[in-house]
Amino acid sequence: MLVTLTSTAPAASHLSHLLRKHPDRAQSFPLGVGVAHVFYPEVGDERCTVAMLLEIDPIDLARNKNFRGGATQTLSRYVNDRPYVSSSMVAVALGQVFRTAMTGRSDSFPELAAAALPLEVTVAAVPARGPATDGLATRLFGPLGWDVTETPIPLDPAHPEWGDSVYVDLALRGTVRLSDALRHLYVMLPVLDDSKHYWVSDDEVGKLKRAGEGWLNDHPERELITRRYLAHQKSMVDTALESMSEALEDTPASGLVAAAESAPRVRSLAATRADAVLAALRDVGARAVGDVGCGEGALLERLVADPALTRVVGSDVSAHALERAARRLKLSEASDRQRERVSLIQSSVTYQDDRLSGLDAIVLMEVIEHVDIERLPALEASVFGGASPVSVVVTTPNSEYNRFYDTLHPGAFRHEDHRFEWTRAEFRGWAEGVASRYGYAVEYRSVGDVDASAGSPTQLALFRKVSDR
Template sequence: MLLTISTTHSPATDLGFLLVKHPDRPQSVETTGGTAYVWYPEATPARCTVALLLDVDPVELARPSKGQRSPDNFSLGRYVNDRPYAASSLLTVALGKVFRSALKGASRDRPELVDVALPLEIEVSALPCRGGVKVVEQLFAPLGWAVTATPVPLDPAFPDWGDSRYVQLRLTGRRKLAEALNHLYVLLPVLDDAKHYWVSEDEVDKLLRAGEGWLAGHPVKELITRRYLANRRSLALSALERLQAASDELETTDEPEEVDESERKKPLVKLPTEAVLAALAESGAARVLDLGCGPGTLLLELMADRRYIEIVGADVSSASLRIAERRLKLDRLPERQRGRIKLVQSALTYHDDRLKGYDAAVLMEVIEHLDEVRLPALERAVFGHANPATVIVTTPNVEYNVRYEGLAHEHLRHDDHRFEWTRAQFAAWAARVAEAYGYDAHIRPVGDVDPEVGSPTQLAFFRKAA
């Protein structure tokens, strides 16, 4: 199995310093089931390419490790397979061993280059891909890569046979080398959807370490987590819980500028929750829907307030609902308390009779995760079909993004946001929806109001028209 990484950074041979592999000295490293070879097919100031070839011995790989018993039955598949030719978790093991310091983002000789985004081109000659080209794009495109995935035909001489499950992968983009290597480390075995070694709890630590800074916000993080952890449900849930906790902590400390402790503002992540709770109290609602509840941040607050006698958390993600269930400790609640809350899996763009007849519905930081073309379907399902007396919607104010250092003007606050609206756009949307479905709508700022760009988040309070 062959992997190449190229750059046109000037001088391009700096790649060797970052990888701690000299362009003039080919190297070999013993790794799981075979030998990894590293060399540079091209090394000039204009362009430099490093190649990693993993030569797998399937016979050696099939032998039991020390202390293990040999299998009772001979299986030809243990010896005749695609492991010597196709990228898999074995390649990520080799990456971790051969480019260990580069994965960690460390360079003794060129430390100033570690945080530089380099123009990179990565190619994998044969990559097994469960789910086809679409899955490759779902995994790499949100990370900023331009993706070219070319299906490999079963047999070029017989095109009618169609394509194999393998693709030739080419990624291009400007990234830090450590980021690129960690993307590969996590996503190559996800595409293969197989681990060629025993997966235990320490694999969760490896995943979170390699996914730091990008996995928590990836739009298909649940697929990545599940496949990386060999579809072991308990490990995947543990990883997702830790990702959510890390994400909450990151947002909690995400403030536009340094301030004195005496002047420190409330963390941004808490502002929508507090604003929603205040609006719910004002509405007088007792039976509440949390639509797009995610891992249960708002549900925890609702459960702590006895005025809410019936609470429903709805989300399309079953993994998020399982995390919410564990965070709420539903299995330990007294029967009376447990009867106050229900979790349901539901897509908010479809009519669901289970969501009808409630006093209030909350869409807290939800609508921006949908494509704008899907919003009319959500409006019909929530305002038309479920038709609660009160609807509370919060969403980021894109105008405020300029107050966040390091957030480029054209970038959104979260990798999974499909859009972010200005204050005028949000007000226009709320007015249109209110008129269409018989509500009165009032827009409120969430957080301190900047005289130039408004508040960081905005809230629409919909009440049934008298």
């Protein structure tokens, strides 16, 4: 896999000082993903090019315990494109080989490091995966100031009738700070590939925020970038998007470009969904609220921050998720009074738990679709029958809206753990049945941008108790 970066700035050879790699010799850097070779094909005052060639041993990669794939994917560990395409492994190599340049620091040329330079970047054999990826690289890099050229690679040049592969040769041209250019590549290469060669852990959110600082928050494809970079891990995606949305809201108008000052601010779907749930809780006057299936506490954090709530309960079947929620809420540092107000319990939504009784409201935010359909009656009996709160708020994806997600194949779900995704009619059919069986009235609300024919991406049902059954 080959990446080249060319500067045509005055005294272009100073690029080597910013990169901290000597232009007169080739250097090799052993990495966890292989060996990166750095050399300069051309060095001059008018034009200077650095190249990084990443060499991967396919057998070593297959034997690496960090390589994605389990026992059921033994063959795919050996038969795949990983050693031959510019993907997350190239991003890791760039981050390690040019770490100092990526931070924007240069002791020798601080002003040059802070300046936008005329740069040209080429990346060979870039995967651009998904059912609707035409022009994806342009959508990702274009808003960042790059002129983008995507040259599709044919499946077989000898058989043009076979069409193009999912790979492109990528060329970028623009006047951009070197540190920004490296960070753009660091984030976007895994995004284009929509796959990572290593396990995506919680620190990936921090990596994304650091690499995306200054440009990702207001990128028009922010949600797509975040989902793909974080390997579609829902809890991490929600955390990252909510954090970016809050940062965007705190940005003063004077700090935005003129074109953006008059444009409406874009809220992530995760943040919009949480806003809708909080609005529903306010509408019913809830003071004691349970977040059932709370996960790692994204919504709990918002609930705890609301002084109108006198009691907040988070429940989840995963002890690991509850531990993370406790850390997120900083319960170990909380006062005794705050700990009395907030409690976390391990519990399954399909089993009755008396600790959830007596609440004003229970929230099932993006929970029901993770339950097998044949287990939904048990969920109903547990929440609407056993706990029997005054109100219940349920949100779930609207499958009719899925056609607007370019990463989804027809019939695919938004998350690999979803057991089903309902149309609006299917959701209403279920909700009406629950309301009838347990003595509730139900109201429906749209969450997110509404399409005239498909509705909104998330659908919300607000149940209010009208009688005891």
